[in-house]
Amino acid sequence: MNIVILLGAPGSGKGTLAAELAKVPGIAHLSTGDLLRGAVKAGTPAGVEAKGYMESGNLVPDALIARMVGDYLEQNAKLSTVLLDGFPRNVPQAEILAELLQKTGVTLRCALLLDVPDDVVVRRISGRRVCPKCGAGFNVDTLPPKQDGICDVCGAELVVRKDDTPETVRHRLEVYAGQTFPLIAYYKERGMLRVVDGSGDALAPKVEAALKELHD
Numbered sequence: 001m002n003i004v005i006l007l008g009a010p011g012s013g014k015g016t017l018a019a020e021l022a023k024v025p026g027i028a029h030l031s032t033g034d035l036l037r038g039a040v041k042a043g044t045p046a047g048v049e050a051k052g053y054m055e056s057g058n059l060v061p062d063a064l065i066a067r068m069v070g071d072y073l074e075q076n077a078k079l080s081t082v083l084l085d086g087f088p089r090n091v092p093q094a095e096i097l098a099e100l101l102q103k104t105g106v107t108l109r110c111a112l113l114l115d116v117p118d119d120v121v122v123r124r125i126s127g128r129r130v131c132p133k134c135g136a137g138f139n140v141d142t143l144p145p146k147q148d149g150i151c152d153v154c155g156a157e158l159v160v161r162k163d164d165t166p167e168t169v170r171h172r173l174e175v176y177a178g179q180t181f182p183l184i185a186y187y188k189e190r191g192m193l194r195v196v197d198g199s200g201d202a203l204a205p206k207v208e209a210a211l212k213e214l215h216d
């Protein structure tokens with residue numbers, strides 16, 4: 001198994017990009033945010049522990065998220081590539097991941113940074129809408145549903161994620177700057193960082209080219 005870490009601010013397009021790349025068989029998208037939201041919805045012990053941190057835009061404890069990611073990798077060992085979206089989120093988590101990969105013989109191919117200016121990020125997040133029933137994502141500016149406020153996939157009424165409100169978004173960007181930004185230096189020092197300009201629309205071809213370069 002290969003791992004590609006997706007780095008970038010909330011709203012930089014990691015989720016949209018990963019969903020696109022994961023259409024290829026054998027490639028999977030692991031979003032720790034989605035994994036946690038699923039756990040909260042299902043009311044599992046991990047979900048109960050995570051709920052308060054998530055609603056206030058803070059990070060859940062490292063040990064909790066490391067356990068969830070470790071379980072996922074173990075249960076999906078047959079996949080050829082896993083795109084990690086949202087993990088690691090800080091340097092201690094990067095060290096936990098390095099240990100986990102060493103133990104399981106999984107290869108880290110690169111950390112791919114989607115570079116997007118803050119104002120674009122804020123604009124994108126404020127347009128974001130999700131379906132509470134099936135999880136499909138939309139954006140009123142860039143990916144509007146066919147019918148205003150209604151999910152194209154299952155017909156449920158779309159909502160704004162609890163942590164996509166302007167105050168929480170500002171706080172999440174601060175958490176990103178303080179905790180996740182140092183990861184860029186961490187992977188750069190190790191020669192693992194690749195940077196892609198994430199401000200335009202069609203990202204997947206740019207990323208595919210960057211990943212292909214790694215193979216050649």
Ligand code: AMP
Pocket residue numbers: 010032033034036053054055057058059060061062065085086087088089093163172
């Ligand atoms: P996201 O969907 O990636 O923006 O994540 C939503 C929320 O889930 C974050 O604001 C955190 O509360 C939590 N979360 C997701 N991934 C992690 C992680 N690797 N470490 C700690 N908290 C996380």
